Amino acid sequence: MQQTKTILDVEQIRKDFPILNRKIHNKPLVYFDNAATSQKPSVVIDAIKNYYEQSNANVHRSIHQLGEEATEAYEKSREKIAGFINADSSQNIIFTKNSTEALNLLAYSLTSSLKKGDEIVISQLEHHSNFVPWQQLAKQKGLNLKFIEINKNIELDKESIKKNITKKTKIVSVGHISNAIGTINPIEQITKIAHENGALMVIDGSQAAPHMPLDMEKINSDFYVFTGHKMLGPTGVGVLYGKKELLENMQPFLYGGEMINEVKFEGTTFNQLPWKFEAGTPNIAEAIGLGIAIDYLQKVGMGGIHEHDKELTEYAMEKLSKVRDVAIYGPKERGPIISFNVKGVHAHDVSQILDSEGVAIRAGHHCCMPLMGVIGVAATARASFYLYNTEEEVDVFIKAIDKVKKVFGV
């Protein structure tokens, strides 16, 4: 029955995540809120502790043993990330605080050379962090912000992609996998269309990087963004990948220490890549922790994780679609995210009752208020899966949905 066990040794994997031993209201924790943030394996937790106990020092500046160890570990993590996404080199990898900061960096830096009337294209599916920065900069600079529309299946409409990306388009920025719905966007096609029109392509990979092998050479986007805490890493560290010649020509986003080459009273020259974009003391322990998380993911195998997540999602889709009075949003083929509502019950109440059974899901607009408006709901309940989740947990979840219906008399 346990098909998923043949792909990954989930039982073994679960032992690496201490939090999975927790009881919630006296029931075993079923953690299905992975799209919000993932849990962390012991190796990541230990790496942070170990860094502070053994090697804590500031990076790039301190000429002493600890400073060298800290710098080496920090830079080694950058190399691991470059390898993880098949980037040319670690110069393409900039550490940020999270996806949001990376997207703000791009929005500020890339729009600085744009003129009134230039166009930026995003989509109706975007997370607020790939929406509001572009919207605000477009307002400030008189740029036109356009939206690729969704079809009935809540996928990006092919015609709308072609219609919106034109010779006037300077920047296209879309998500790889929608966090609210799970829709997988055809990012390679969109990248091609953007490039044919002379536009830069930005991809928000926050929901993709944790779940599938990534190859920057194949995707060929100009920028790709993701956030460490959704992929077994700590909070406080994210990644901006960019093509080298583009990053070299961009204005820094934050100014200060670390990112400078020479500072004089009359002017400043900036450090080389990637440090030009890393002003101030970075989140050193977190960046090192992310490197360890990536080691862990690679040891398990991204291909296997992708297969596991896919099969578990299919299993959950099949079970949930058989429950009466449950509406599921979005296409059948999807990332490991299921967005749904129970008829006559608000998503908050669904989440609250699931919690009483130990099941953690998310309820709300998932930072996608414009999308919720388009699909005509105020909120949805969202279950999202990862490598440590099992079919037995899906069964607990389905039973808990029955309890929701019972409590509300649906």
Next chain:
Amino acid sequence: MDIELMYQENILDHYKNPRNLGKIENATVHHHEKNPLCGDELDMFLVIDKNSKITEVKINPKGCAISVASASMLSEELKGKGIDDVEKMTKENILKTLGIPISPVRLKCALLSLDTLKNSALIYGRYVKK
């Protein structure tokens, strides 16, 4: 927490059949409040007489069981109350009326009704009463 304690029969009854549902065309104050975190919404219509007494109430709530039940229960208490009474109302009053355990994350749901009412009173005092 026992979940049945939270979703008691009277809470579900108010959720499924909110009292004073509807709108008032010539309301003295009509105020709309939204909780941006959850998307819960409440429209409140009040008719207030010369003596600053509430004579009629209608609500149009959209949201979770807690926020809708809270608005419905509050609406039942308002008729005949003065705006000065409203100004004295506190969070504790609402929680007592609801009579169920409310966890910190659900507090916002429970208090949307009070926020809407308080802001309606503010609008009345500032722009209507003169």
